[in-house]
Amino acid sequence: MSVNKLGKFAVIGLSAAWIAGCSTTATETDTSTVAEDANSTEQANDTADNTDQSFGAGEDGALTSVIVEETVAVDDSNMDMLAGVETVFYFDFDKSIVRPESREALAKHAEYLISHPDARVVLEGHADERGTREYNMALGERRAKAIARYLTIQGVAPSQIETVSFGEEVPVAFGHDSEAWQLNRRVEVRYE
Structure with a gap:
């Protein structure tokens, strides 16, 4: 096998590995971390009377993502x-x-x-x-x-x-x- 063909196979293999690595799904750890962050964010926003947040639910109503609009306190x-x-x-x-x-x-x-x-x-x-x-x-x-x-x-x-x-x-x-x-x-x- 020539060096040129070996290089092409290496590029294709690394590209495939990179694409596969980018297409992972959320795990329980990811969901719980997001849920903890959401709870602390929700508590902080409740004290500030801010309701600019959206939640998305996955299977079984599990929290999978949180989108919080940042509001900058402007004097x-x-x-x-x-x-x-x-x-x-x-x-x-x-x-x-x-x-x-x-x-x-x-x-x-x-x-x-x-x-x-x-x-x-x-x-x-x-x-x-x-x-x-x-x-x-x-x-x-x-x-x-x-x-x-x-x-x-x-x-x-x-x-x-x-x-x-x-x-x-x-x-x-x-x-x-x-x-x-x-x-x-x-x-x-x-x-x-």
Whole structure:
């Protein structure tokens, strides 16, 4: 058997072993661990009056998974600083340049982020439906990074900023005219 054939068999064998290892089912240990975690999570959420949880049951009503929505305790007095400040910033067709009318609101976001070094922001870039999906993903990323650059120039730490692009995939307006396209060319600011 040649070395080349032996290498191919090794790759196929390792791939099969990896796939088989990934397709395991839950054991009693897994279920009990999840149930213990669910009980402690449920007790913690009961004290906080939070009911944002879902449970799934397996055979015999056994608990198999828990999905808990994390809620971050936000001090409302800290967010008062951003009351009424725009969180959506619009762009011209095929451009990723921050508009002058957006600068005042972005300065307030920067001021908030500088005064709250633990705060994190996600900048979600979007594009309208014109252009290819790949181009619109790149355009959405350029738009989000333009806002990020503006914030870092104002003094915000880059570690507080995350950028993501949705391209044309998450429109807010579903029309096929200039008004709808304008609403979809945007960056949304979301605090974590």
